[in-house]
Amino acid sequence: MKNVSTREPGLHKGVLYAMLAAALFGASTPFAKVFVGQVAPVSLAGVLYLGSGVGLLACFLVRALVQRGQVGQPVALTKPDLPWLAGAIAAGGVAGPVLLMVGLSMMPASSASLLLNMEGVLTAMLAWFVCKENFDRRIFIGMLLIVAAGALLSWEQVPVLGVPWGAFAILGACLCWAIDNNLTRKVSASDPLQIAMVKGLVAGIVNIAIALAFGYALPGAGTALAAGAVGFCGYGLSLVMFVLALRHLGTARTGAYFSAAPFVGAAISLIMLAEAPGATFWIAAALMGGGIWLHLTESHGHEHEHEAMEHLHAHSHDGHHQHEHDFEWDGSEPHAHPHQHVPQRHAHPHYPDIHHRHRH
Template identity: 70%
Template sequence: MKFNRFTDAGIHTGVAYALFAAVLFGASTPFAKSLVGRIEPVVLAGILYLGSGLGLAVVYAVRAIAGRHRQRDVAGLTVGDLPWLAGAIAAGGVAGPVLLMLGLTKTAAASASLLLNMEGVLTSMLAWFVFRENFDRRIFIGMVLIVVGGALLSLDGSGALGVSWGALAIIGASLCWAIDNNLTRKVSASDAVQIAGLKGLIAGTVNLSIGLAFGMSLPAPLTTLGAGLIGFCGYGLSLVMFVLALRHLGTARTGAYFSAAPFVGASISMVFLAERPGPLFWFAVALMGTGIWLHLTESHEHEHTHDLMEHTHEHSHDEHHQHEHDVEWDGREPHVHPHMHVPLTHSHKHYPDIHHRHDH
């Protein structure tokens, strides 16, 4: 049996979410770079995430007041989700942004933007070898090209064979976010606004508290407001889109599409910050671009079996959701309730989303 209509739509939706997340986050890097030097790195990281959390809290409240989402229409976080979310916040919300801000003090914004491609690579490595997502030769070659491009960008700017501390800090931030991405995938079926909002509020409060405890001061009100707006768009809304993409594409593929983010940041850096990178930069761009293209043109289709599974998330009654309702249903779609997937074997194009975690 072969199904394509709904599954292809889900993949296309996931790709759109991932690319939108990439554009928002990529644009935030050069703007954050413009604030480095005026705000201490730890304080800046705190303001960025707090702006994200506060902005999404407003979105959450407006959504609830407007009645567009009744409680039963949102798959909220459960007690079982909290350890995964706590780990994601510690790695990606606290450690990651601090390392990035420190790295930006020593690295040009364009190079820093492309170095962040390492997040996609490290995300995929963890997804493949720790969380057991499938991959093939095409995907592996693409990741190798991205790694080589990142290595070229991390060479010390003086021409020595060493690696700059700024580049190491940015790669460290990428590793933190890679851990964050894989842990967030575990809770991606839940409300994306709630997940991203909590991460922003908690991570922002922790980072800002650390900075103030060490005697660092807040910047001028207008500068603080500007940094908060950057955080809301580049960290908050971007993370909401990223979580939605995880549902459809799985961790490694979402990370690959998200690798478009650094190119957005590099382009903005060259236009607005008047940065002029050298030939090595453009060679790295070519390698990374080829690697991303290999990911974007992947097609994964084969016969597979869905095992018996029960979970809760927003869904419509497509091929994967043919179930009865325990309570009276008004026919509205999409909707949210606990439901069971019966064993099913079929073939269609798919990525390792929340329904396709099978062996190969």
Template identity: 85%
Template sequence: MNHLSGREAGLHKGVVYALLAAALFGASTPFAKMFVGHVSPVALAGVLYLGSGIGLLICFLARALIQGGGTDKPAALARPDLPWLAGAVAAGGVAGPLLLMIALRLMPASSASLLLNMEGVLTSMLAWFVFKENFDRRIFAGMVLIVAAGALLSWEQVPALGVPWGAFAILGACLCWAIDNNLTRKVSASDPLQIAMVKGLVAGAVNIAIALGLGVALPDTSTVLAAGAVGFCGYGLSLVMFVLALRHLGTARTGAYFSAAPFVGVAISLIMLAEAPGATFWIAALLMGGGIWLHLTESHGHEHVHDTMEHVHAHSHDSHHQHEHDPAWDGSEPHAHPHRHVPLTHSHPHYPDIHHRHEH
């Protein structure tokens, strides 16, 4: 058996995680729109995030009861992770939604939809040029096709943007979410359920506090429960999948796959409204499919060096994890514990995952 087969399987899992994250988030959009007009945007953002955090907290506690003291528990967030996570929550859970709410007061939602596609672009730009994540022409071309598809889906509905202040606020929100995505990658080796839970609880509490501070009335109990359920699936479970994808694929590639979310939302909206999709929809679908195909068929392999590294995450003993254990280890895999990677030079196909963040 090839000693890299487990690693290659992990790469394919990353693609599945990213597409699941996009599908969950995209599917939540048509349902979230049902509350628009009945609930203040700030309060709605708070309920969605809080529903995500509370739902994941229940899952977190249930998992702890089931696992007990076993060695197969995911790696918990550690003190060095906290500054990265705090930055991600502040940027993506607080500043981003606040800027979006400001923008929606200044411009039509249809215009905002077009500009929101800039999140994927800015996420990749930061990953490539600030955090030095690897990319090639094939990946760049795939990203261009995916973003073009998202833009085309909303282009038919976009009136003149008018005064640009709303557009600037949307771009600021997209930049905040791009920063969030790149900072979250820094902690993606830790427990994704815990990461998403903390982000949901903190962002939800802050947005609810902002709504109350502005004198906004909170919705009734049935609306809170319904919106919370949408938030749990579309924000909570989606974020868990997104963090897992970051671990396997890196930020830019995960962001590219996640850009399929608007397409999922539009497709579900067409089904719910029983509308026949027009030519624009099918052209966008073709562009989206082409971009995803370019990413799925990527093959990036070369001789590379793994420097000495110490970290903690859930792992099995593959070619990248050859280390000793104390006698108390019961042999179960995957398991999580602090471990040290010794220098290693080899060649195989790989993505910029948590073990392949090297220069080219």
């Protein structure tokens, strides 16, 4: 048995990506609310997604020009990735927003906000029990604390749901986004900028088409540009960070950290409104902090076996990537090429990343 340490010193970069994703998405929520009274919800969803896709397309083209001819190009989406990505877009970029708009039309916004916190729970449930991603009691309790904090921040009144069709629609939207998160993990080794760009463009075009089909007006140029900028940061850049986190942490842990987004949004809302936070805010902050601490201090390590496999992603020659090259290599890292992993057994701390999705 060979002991290999692959844990980076300090805060794991996957955690940083997940927290950045949560911060960007959470910060966008108060700004997006500014447009709610001006633009129909379906039209607004389309403009936010399209702003995300167009902004990332510009970044994608600039990067291609800057990096032309350089070694270590990002790994483009491949043909086997397309069914997973198409499913993620259909579930999270099309069905999810439509179900959300249906639910919002049938129930109070405060009740809908409370139910939206089910996305993190359903994401983790699918990851743990369908995709067989590992977890332990510590991670489970941390997840519960984070979700409870988000629920507290959303609670403004005792929900009165009446006939539960609206609630079913909101829960359906959460399930769609949970499916989206788990399907996106399947392609997380590919270029995250390209993944987020395609999702934004397709979801934006489809949602705008739905809005036009139902007779909703599109916003004026100024409003569209402002909403598009919010979408670029809160949906586009946030999704790039989310995909990177999926690559390094797995779905459930990324979803748990991303559940911190309501706290970021609430904090920014308080600053924008110049309000003093009440007791609920500080209780939620304590729960959120406790849940994140449980995740940050996780140490999961045991003897495990890597089966032989071949795949393609950007990598450096660490303990999991000791292979020969059948081409001339100048030693620059990270680089990307199809490579084989030979069977090996070793022990070290690890997350359920793209190399550690083994059974326990």
